[in-house]
Amino acid sequence: MLLPPALQARLAGAPGAAEPLPVQRDSAAGAAPFLFSPRPVRFPRDHQFFEDGDVQRHLFLQEVLTQVAEEPEKSRVPEFTCQVAGCCQVFVALEDYQHHYHMLHGNTCSFCNRAFPSGHLLDIHILEWHDSLFQILAQRQDMYQCLVEGCPEKFKTSQDRKDHMVKLHLYPADFRFDKPKTNRGPSSPGAAVELSARPLRDDEEAMEVCSEPAMLTPCRRTYSHRIPSTICFGQGASRGFKRTRKNKHQ
C-alpha cells in the first residue's frame, strides 16, 4: 500500500482538519432499487467479525500463561537474616525476603505485634482492639465496619458483622482475619526462640508473629508501623537492611 509521503508529516502535525466540502444530496440518490445509506456499524460481543482478532489475542494469552506457570527464577544470594528486631528468619533469595518483609513486617500493629495482610485490615484492628474511644462509641452506635473493601455497612457487634460477611459476602465463617478480640495481651514474651521450633497449631491465630514484646506505654499511639508501598527492594543489593540502631517505632 503506497501511502502519500506527506501523511507521516500530517500525523506529526497539529490537530484539526480542513474545512469540509459542501454537502449536497439529490433525492434520487437513495431511491429504490438502491439500498445504500451511510451508517456507522456496531458489532456485538460474539459476532463472527471478531474471530480473527480474538484468536490472535488467545494465542498471545497462551504464551503468557505458560510462562507465568513456569518455575520462577530466583536471585540467589549468600544467606542473610531478616533485620527486624526479634525476627530471625533466614533467606537465600531476595524475592522470598521481599515477600516475607511485606507480609510479616509490612502492616504490623505496634501495640500487639500482630501482622496483617493489608493496611486496611490493620487500621480496623487498631481501631477495634486498641482504641478505647472506639469501645465507648460502640456502646451507642454501630461501629464494627464490614471488612470487605467498598462495603459501607457497620454493625453493633463483631458477631453481627461476621454474620453479614458470611451471608452477604459469602466469606468463610472461620475467616482468619476476623478473629474476635481475646483477652490475651501482646504475644507471649520469651517466644523469640527459633521460629522453626514452633509448629503452627490449628487454633493459633494465623498471622501472629512472635517477636520481642512491644513496650507498652499507657499513651495512645496514633500511628502504626507500616512500610510505604513504594519501598523498593533493590535487586542489586546483596544484603538486606543492616541497621544497627533499634527500630524507633518500638
Add this chain to the structure above:
Amino acid sequence: MWSSRLGRPRPLACGVEELRRRRREREAALRKARREQQLVSKRLLREDVPEEAAGEGADAPLGEAEVQQFLRLAQRGTDEKEREKALVSLRRGLQHPDTQQTFIRLEGSMRILVGLLTSNRALLQLEAARCLHELSHSEQSAVAEACLPATSYLLTYLSGHSSDFIELCLYTLGNLIVESEAVRKQLVPQGIIPALAACIQSPHVAVLEALGYALSQLLQAKEAPEKIIPSFLDSTLPQHMLQLMQPGPKLNPGVAVEFAWCLHYIICSQVNNALLITHGALSTLGLLLLDLAGAVQRTDDAGLELLVCPVLRCLSNLLTEVPVEAVGGQMLLRDERIVAALFILLEFFLQKQPSLLPEGLWLLNNLTANSPTFCTSLLSLDLIEPLLQLLPLSNAVSVMVLTVLCNVAEKGPAYCQRLWPGPLLSCLLNILALSDTEVVGQSLELLQLLFLYQPEAAQAFLQQSGLQALERHLEEIQLRDRVHAVQHTALHG
C-alpha cells in the same frame, strides 16, 4: 516482547518447523472454539507441554498416599526447609491433572492448603499460593470449584504490598474465573470489584498486567453484561483504566493491551457506553491510536497489533453511540490526524496481520459515514488511491472499501468531482468482471452515486464498454434491478 517475563528464553525442545506446525494447530483449535462460543475455556489458554520436553515439569502423577504425606509434612513438619520442600513436591505433582483430582478428592486437603496460605511462614505461604495456581490451571470446573474456600484470602491479599505474591494471586483468580461460573458467583459478592479497584493503584507494572488479565477474564464471562459490568462501571476502575492507557512516556504496552481488551469487552456489551464517553474514553483511545501509528513507524515491534486491534474495536463501537448533538464537542471527530493514523495502521496490518484489515476498515467506515469532515480528509490527504490498492485482497475487504467510497460519494457533487477523473472508474470496471454478488452489488451502489453527481464519469464509463461489463450480472436476482437502474442512469443522466 514487552514484559520481562516474555523476554525469558524458553528451552526449545523442537525445531522451528515443529513450532510453526504447533502454532497452526493451536490457531485452528482456537478458531473452532470461537465458533462454538467457547473461547473462554481455559483448556485453550495453556499450551500443552509436549511429552518429550522432559525435565522438572514432567513428573509422574502423585498417588493419594504421597499427597497426604506431603500435606502432613508441610503442615506439621518440624524443620522449615522440610516443610517447604514438601510443598514444592506437591506443587510439582499438581501440574499433573491426575494429581489434581487426587488432591481435591482427599478430605481436608484444601483446608490444609488454605491454612498454609494464611500462615505466618512467608515461604510456605508462597508455595501454597503456587499450589493453588497449579490447581487453577485445571480444565475441570470441579477442581476450580474446590478452590472456592481460598478466594476470600486471594482477594484480601490483593490489598497487600508484596507485588510478586499479588501477581500470583491475580493470575490464579483469573484462571479460576474463566473455568467456573460458581467461582464468579462467589467472587462478585466477595468484593472482587472493589478489591481490583484498590489494587489498580499499585505502581508495579507486573501487577497491573496480571490485574488486566484477571479483569479481562471476568468481563468476558457470558453473564458479564448483566451481573458484572454494571458494578464495574459504578466503581473507580473505568477512570483508572483510562488513565493507565493515556499515551506518553509512562505508558506500558503490556498493561495497555490488557486494559484495552477489558474496554473492548465492556463496550461491545453495550451496557452503558455513554458513561465511558463522559469519562473521556473517546479522546483517550483516539490519542492512543495516534501514538500507536507513530510507534509503528519507529519500531518493528511485532506485538503492536495486539494493542491496535482492541483500540480500533473500542473506537469503532463507541462512535456509534455519540449522539448527533454531541459530535461537535468531541475533539477527536474534528481531527483528521486520526484518519492519517488509521491509514498508517492499515499499511501496518497489510504487512503484519492482513486478517485484521477488515477491523481497520470498519473504523474507517464509522469515521466517514456521517462526517463530511473526514470524507474531505480522505480526499485532501490523497488517500483514495491507497484505499483502492486494497481492493484485490479479499471480497470482505472489497465490500468495505467500496462502502467507504460510497460514504464519500453520497455527500454530493463536490465530493464526486474529486473521485473522478482518477483511477476509481477503472477499478470499478475491474470489479464488474468479478462474480461475488455482494462486491458487485456495492460497486453498483457506488456507480449510481458517481453517475448521479458526476455525469462525465458516466460518459467515460460508456466509452470503456461499461454497459457490456454490466450485462453479465443481469442473471443474478439480487443484482438485476440495480444493474438496470445503473444502465439507465449512465445512458440518460
